[in-house]
Amino acid sequence: MIKFFSFSGTVIEINNFLDQTVNNAGCDKLISVTDERGSVVKFLVTPDTYFVNQDMIKIGDYITGYYDGNAPAILIYPPQYTALIIAKRNDNQNVKVDFFNRQLVSSDGQLKLNISNNTKIILKNGQLFFGNPAGRNLIVVYGASTRSIPAQTTPSEIIVWCG
Secondary structure (H helix, E strand, C coil), rough: CCCCCEEEEEEEEEECCCCCCCCCCCCCEEEEEEEECCCCEEEECCCCEHHHHHHHCCCEEEEEEECCCCCCCCCCCEEEECCEEEEECCEEEEEEEEEEECCEEECCCEECCCCCCCEEEECCCCCECCCCCCCEEEEEECCCCCCCCCCCECCEEEECCCC
C-alpha cells in the first residue's frame, strides 16, 4: 500500500535524467526543489508522474511532490525520490493526496470530503470514475474548507488513484 509523503518548495533546477536506455532518453527529468529552510530534494519525474491540472513546471515555481514513503530510496544527498504526483501552488485551490476512509476522512484526520453533484470524479487518465471513491487513495482538489477538525470541504475534483 502506498503511504504518500510530500516535500514542498521552489524549483531550482530541471535536468534530463541520464538514463542508460536510448529509448528513454529525454523522457525522465530530475527536478530539484528547495524549501524555506534550505533543504533540497530531487524528484525523478517519469512519464507516469501525474501533474495536477497538467501544469507545466518551470524554475521558480513552488510545487509539492508526492512520493511513496514505503518505497526503497537510495541513500544519497540530496535525497532523490520518484515523484508519483506533482502539484503546482495555486492560490485559488488546495490539493490533498491521501487515503480516504469509508467516511471520506483522510488518513491523517485533517480533511473530510462532502461530495456534491458538481464534484468531478475521474481516474488519473482523465476518464470518469463511476464507483465510490471512499476507501481509496485520492488526489483531492478543493477551494475553501471549514476551520473544524477535520476540516470539511466540497471538492471541485477528485482523482482516484487506482493500483
